[in-house]
Amino acid sequence: MQLKRILVAVAGTSVDPDVIRLAVSLAKPAKAEIMAVHVIEVRWNLPLDAVLEPELDHGEELLANAAKVAEQAGLRIETELLQAREAAAAIIDTARERAADLVMLGMPYRTRLGRVHVGKTVQNVYVGAPCAVLAYRQEAPQ
């Protein structure tokens, strides 16, 4: 597969830097571009374009950190901050709009009832994304 544009969803979990580094390692040989996206999920009782100061601050910080990690790994990346009712739908729409060839998501190692838990955003992006999806699950703690 010839990669041209990779979209990385940054959720603010401990696995984010690993996903960014992995994306850089995939993008560099293919000379592909990377775009990091963070989606602020807006509750239904608020307008979609509500100014959510703490979430905006946090989102911007996450994206700045992602850009820093990518730069340390040797690539400048584009970042985008979005507000949506559901993160998965916004990620899928952005992937389609920007013609991404690959969407990458990180999954922190979490278990529920003894099984690894896959969050709804990862599940929905897996199902709905028009392009390839790569979900990176954090290794299990020793």
Place this chain on the structure above:
Amino acid sequence: MRDEGPPREPEMPSLEKREWHAGRKPGDRSVRIVRPGASMFRRADGQYIATEQVLEPTGPYGRAWARVRRALVGRPLELGAEEGQRVSPLTGLAVLAPSNVSSSAYATEEMMRALAFGGFAALVLAPPLALAVVAVLALIVVSESRVIRAYPNGGGSYLVARTDLGIGPGLIAAAALLVDYILTVAVSAAAGVIAISSVLPHLAEQRVAIGVGLVALVALTHIRGVREAGLLFAGPTYTYIAAIVALIGVGLARVMSGDVPAAALPQGGAVTPGLEAVGILLLVRAFSAGAVALTGSEAAANVVPAFKAPQERNATVTLVLMTGSLAVMFLGLTFLAVRIGVVPDPAEVESVNSMLARSVFGDGSLGHLVVQLTTAVFLLIAANTGFSGFPRLAAVLANDRFMPRHFADMGSRLSHSFGIIALAVIAGLVIVVFGGSVSALVPLYTIAVFLSFLLSQTGMLRRTLRGRERARPVWLALHALGAAIMAGLVLAIAITRIQQAWFALLLIPLLVGLLYSVRRHYRDVEDALTLPGPAAAIPRLQPPVVIVPVGRLDRAAIQALAFARSISGTVKAVHISTSRETGAEFGRRWARLVPDIPIDLIDSPYRSLLAPLLKYIDAIDKSDDRPITVVIAEFVPRHWWEWLLHSQTATRLKAALLFRPNTIVIDVPYHFEDTADLARRR
């Protein structure tokens, strides 16, 4: 809540734009937060924080200058990095000690020189006098450590005198300290040049240039930050202390083992003793000469905020280390000089310390060379103290509105760079004016230092009188004694060295007057700008009368007229022509192209453009109550050198209107790259 879509009214311009995006499904709408300047302005706690990137210049010249600046001064530091720029006592010693400790290089000599007027026998009085000076030094150390504790924000004598005695004495102390710092820099740079030229005599002719260069060098290291200056100068400071301590150690060991070295004679020639009787005046003169060892000990109290936490403790430790090492060196050198029998050189070619080193280590020995070299380098950097004290004192004064505000601003490296540059410029001027020979100014700055000590001692005395601390009588006695000694020293210098000290006695009141007038100006400005009440609403102004001077009917003029019409309904153009024919021709063109804006055509047979225009504005202003706004069209060429090809009428007009009351001047620049697409702009 249903997602209605973007709001209908025009959006307020902001660093953040929200773009609505329809998703594939009705519920999948999203809002993209577009931040055009995201790399320049970081978000945090509901505010924007300008990042280092905003400092990046865009043009090639700006970038080149930024690179040079970064190489010289270093990367800009964030405000939070201030803690990293603070110094430990050991680094602080390297920055503050030079002025104080370097006096060990000449205090003994000055004292012996004064005593020599009473004959060689009088020189035996040097050690007891040195002990007396050290006792006063101890008194100052105790008192200054109390100042440090009482005024942990620095400011030293100025703050003590200002708080405890009043503004007048505070300003006298401040003026005295400012003079002291300026002259410390000038004198030490001159001493450094002498030290260099005694090794390389052919450089003596360029002493002014070298002196100014040295000042610039020390200034540059201080702009990089106190800590870096301290690290850079720590080597010379500690080597000097080690060399002198070694000299004293070896000398004392030889004296005690009975192997008293033979006194080296001055290289300058034979010595003839003075014939003055050993009276009280001689003793006073010798004591005041030796008291030069006290100078520089005020520095620690002035720069307390420069230290790492616990600041007061670290400042006091530095003060004790600094004065302790000075006391050891001063006493040791004086004792050795008298015991060995070294006498000061009347020709002032060789210093007493050099002769001592020759006596102890031998003529032409490595020890002598090391002592001389380290002394030279150390004197060279004594300017350090001035550069650490002046900017901080100036900042304290600027915060109190006694000095221009820029002195309180921190530069990109968190140093008070304006104060540093100002000090370098003034000290450089002093060196140039005095032709690099500023040793005559030494009494001037000693009187300044003693005056500031006198005021801080008196201030502390008053403070102790008012307070209720433990051991109050002890502190009272201490400060009273300190004040009395300092008053005596000021008088002694003023009387015995009036030929040199008059300058200080003139300069200090002048400076005080200057500081007062700066404060008066700021107070007037504040009165003029203060809001009249707690709920001062923004007044509603009527639209102004807009005057648009038009030289040519071109794209720049059209853009200015379009802008003028957007702010007011009363727009009038004015054209100044140098002949009646061209004026009439311009009028016809105007009527054809801009029929809806009235124009006044003025013929100026004396070919002056500005004068008739200014008088025209005056006349319109008199005939109408509304405020006048002058909208100026200005063409901006692509490169700076292309400015030379244009007549700069707009710039001259702006300058002329700047001081005209009740006139708003609006500059509408038309850049070379601009298109004439005015419709798009609207």
